[in-house]
Amino acid sequence: MSKSMKCLVTGGAGFIASNLVDRLLADGHAVTAYDNFSTGFREFLRPASANPRFTLVEGDTQDMEKMASAMAGCDTVFHLAANADVRFGPEKPRRDLEQNTIATFNVLEAMRKAGVKRIAFSSTSAIYGVAEVIPTPENAPFPVQTSLYGASKLAGEGLIQAYSEAYGIQSYIFRFVSILGDRYHHGHVYDFYKKLKANPLKLDVLGDGTQRKSYLYVQDCVDAIFTVMQKAQNKVNIFNLGTKEFCDVNQSLGWICGHLNVKPEFNYAGGKSGWIGDNPFIFPDCSKVYALGWRPKLTIKEGIIKTLEYIQANEWVLTANPDRARAPQKA
Amino acid sequence: MSKSMKCLVTGGAGFIASNLVDRLLADGHAVTAYDNFSTGFREFLRPASANPRFTLVEGDTQDMEKMASAMAGCDTVFHLAANADVRFGPEKPRRDLEQNTIATFNVLEAMRKAGVKRIAFSSTSAIYGVAEVIPTPENAPFPVQTSLYGASKLAGEGLIQAYSEAYGIQSYIFRFVSILGDRYHHGHVYDFYKKLKANPLKLDVLGDGTQRKSYLYVQDCVDAIFTVMQKAQNKVNIFNLGTKEFCDVNQSLGWICGHLNVKPEFNYAGGKSGWIGDNPFIFPDCSKVYALGWRPKLTIKEGIIKTLEYIQANEWVLTANPDRARAPQKA
Numbered sequence: 319m320s321k322s323m324k325c326l327v328t329g330g331a332g333f334i335a336s337n338l339v340d341r342l343l344a345d346g347h348a349v350t351a352y353d354n355f356s357t358g359f360r361e362f363l364r365p366a367s368a369n370p371r372f373t374l375v376e377g378d379t380q381d382m383e384k385m386a387s388a389m390a391g392c393d394t395v396f397h398l399a400a401n402a403d404v405r406f407g408p409e410k411p412r413r414d415l416e417q418n419t420i421a422t423f424n425v426l427e428a429m430r431k432a433g434v435k436r437i438a439f440s441s442t443s444a445i446y447g448v449a450e451v452i453p454t455p456e457n458a459p460f461p462v463q464t465s466l467y468g469a470s471k472l473a474g475e476g477l478i479q480a481y482s483e484a485y486g487i488q489s490y491i492f493r494f495v496s497i498l499g500d501r502y503h504h505g506h507v508y509d510f511y512k513k514l515k516a517n518p519l520k521l522d523v524l525g526d527g528t529q530r531k532s533y534l535y536v537q538d539c540v541d542a543i544f545t546v547m548q549k550a551q552n553k554v555n556i557f558n559l560g561t562k563e564f565c566d567v568n569q570s571l572g573w574i575c576g577h578l579n580v581k582p583e584f585n586y587a588g589g590k591s592g593w594i595g596d597n598p599f600i601f602p603d604c605s606k607v608y609a610l611g612w613r614p615k616l617t618i619k620e621g622i623i624k625t626l627e628y629i630q631a632n633e634w635v636l637t638a639n640p641d642r643a644r645a646p647q648k649a
Numbered sequence: 650m651s652k653s654m655k656c657l658v659t660g661g662a663g664f665i666a667s668n669l670v671d672r673l674l675a676d677g678h679a680v681t682a683y684d685n686f687s688t689g690f691r692e693f694l695r696p697a698s699a700n701p702r703f704t705l706v707e708g709d710t711q712d713m714e715k716m717a718s719a720m721a722g723c724d725t726v727f728h729l730a731a732n733a734d735v736r737f738g739p740e741k742p743r744r745d746l747e748q749n750t751i752a753t754f755n756v757l758e759a760m761r762k763a764g765v766k767r768i769a770f771s772s773t774s775a776i777y778g779v780a781e782v783i784p785t786p787e788n789a790p791f792p793v794q795t796s797l798y799g800a801s802k803l804a805g806e807g808l809i810q811a812y813s814e815a816y817g818i819q820s821y822i823f824r825f826v827s828i829l830g831d832r833y834h835h836g837h838v839y840d841f842y843k844k845l846k847a848n849p850l851k852l853d854v855l856g857d858g859t860q861r862k863s864y865l866y867v868q869d870c871v872d873a874i875f876t877v878m879q880k881a882q883n884k885v886n887i888f889n890l891g892t893k894e895f896c897d898v899n900q901s902l903g904w905i906c907g908h909l910n911v912k913p914e915f916n917y918a919g920g921k922s923g924w925i926g927d928n929p930f931i932f933p934d935c936s937k938v939y940a941l942g943w944r945p946k947l948t949i950k951e952g953i954i955k956t957l958e959y960i961q962a963n964e965w966v967l968t969a970n971p972d973r974a975r976a977p978q979k980a
Binding site for chain 2: 408411412415419420423426427447450456457458459460461462463464465466468469470472473475476477479480481483484485554556
């Protein structure tokens with residue numbers, strides 16, 4: 319994406335999205351962040367706010383008209399706004415529907431109204447459910463959904479593909495593994511850090527510790543997005559984004575405890591799954607993005623350490639989340 | 650499904666659903682039809698209405714509370730309410746989202762509220778898009794959506810699968826080919842009949858006539874649904890419903906013109922697709938349902954002739970549709 323463009327990033331104040339905003343600005347693009355600050359942080363947009371090519375529009379993805387106005391003149395929409403927490407689906411199923419599926423529909427309608435012809439979408443490897451083939455390629459056997467989060471993202475993918483066909487929109491669908499790095503503020507590294515800070519002698523662990531997971535460092539993730547959008551030019555471009563590495567929960571616990579210099583007793587909840595709809599092993603085959611020449615710069619272990627260092631230097635994210643009333647309002 | 654049960658059929662006044670209602674009643678079950686009569690016909694429920702085991706609840710699938718009340722005490726929900734017309738997606742994209750995706754979410758929430766633990770869902774072979782493998786099995790390579798209709802049904806499938814995982818609901822997902830038979834009131838046989846009645850000398854045909862399609866007679870479809878629900882007992886059961894036969898548009902035109910004894914000049918619009926998102930060849934592999942012992946009783950040709958005979962005996966469907974104001978109100 320060497321040519322200067324104007325883009326809008328939904329959920330721009332979020333973890334991955336705000337890193338993307340900074341990188342787009344650094345590359346010389348004009349960027350509008352669209353966020354309702356329900357889970358995003360003003361703090362994450364502080365560096366961007368100093369840039370004259372940056373605009374912030376406060377709005378909800380349920381507000382199609384406002385999004386369409388914010389998109390005026392844009393070449394590309396990066397749709398990253400989402401309910402990103404896979405674990406609470408069964409408690410609040412409507413949230414996934416509204417914030418992932420209907421929100422994506424609204425983004426597409428706003429694009430149609432504003433005449434924007436390119437979209438990049440943050441999907442998830444959770445849509446592979448309990449995969450028949452591991453590592454799981456993009457054209458794996460038609461999966462069965464196991465989580466409301468995955469189902470809501472799959473619905474978003476389908477909508478984007480149908481809009482590409484019907485309205486000539488070029489689309490990039492990225493199926494992320496779990497992302498690590500600066501501004502990370504929920505997920506297992508966060509949870510473990512918080513628990514170990516409260517009690518470094520004992521740690522409750524979901525499942526039996528053998529759940530294998532794959533991770534990607536956020537700057538490597540943004541590199542991959544840019545590589546794909548430069549080199550892949552089909553109408554619909556679907557890419558797994560992850561590395562050729564994976565780890566299990568016990569390994570990552572070892573790295574975390576090593577870095578924090580603690581030796582807790584582990585108390586395993588047991589079972590193969592951390593929560594309902596969790597999969598014991600999610601490991602997408604990322605050959606397709608590797609074939610474009612992209613390579614990750616950090617290993618999973620390095621990504622986890624970097625993430626811990628970020629949290630250590632920004633402990634406000636521990637108390638600011640998930641109760642937004644306690645978030646800092648520095649911006 | 651030999652044991653007597655209580656069931657609710659959404660969209661019960663529709664083409665396929667009303668045939669299902671009649672068959673369920675004939676098998677001794679208690680049946681509630683739930684319909685808003687936006688595209689269903691009261692006429693189709695006239696035979697059922699004479700049965701003391703039949704109840705009609707007029708309501709919309711957007712009304713979750715009303716559906717939940719109507720489901721009280723039910724064993725099984727047959728969710729057939731839908732925007733079933735694949736062709737007008739690009740003109741009215743919100744209709745597919747609301748009537749297929751959000752409606753399915755509401756049905757699932759109503760089931761959760763009412764404690765119903767089994768659902769059968771009318772999905773579509775349109776979700777295979779431009780299939781990589783033909784005939785296309787249920788676990789074909791992960792497809793890319795080409796129509797808003799397909800995308801909205803895929804979203805419904807994903808929701809149902811996730812609800813099965815999260816809330817212990819047993820689900821039956823049926824990917825239908827085009828269905829023919831009594832009470833058929835939209836689709837290509839309907840369109841051709843209507844056009845030929847207006848002008849038997851000349852017929853406009855979408856595409857180039859070589860689009861291959863597969864069809865299933867509605868009573869064979871209901872037989873297949875019953876067979877699967879008796880014999881398949883996984884948590885999530887996904888079945889293509891069609892036959893091992895297909896035809897192309899020119900063949901079916903030959904059968905239609907032969908039956909109607911007309912010899913029009915064909916005026917082809919040209920191109921491989923009939924409309925945006927139409928696929929030149931949809932042919933699901935139905936080995937899985939055949940393996941359960943089910944067999945269709947009618948060929949495609951016989952199904953088309955039966956459908957023509959129904960329309961000939963019920964020409965009111967030609968004027969009653971799609972303008973509902975002109976529908977008869979005999980019930």
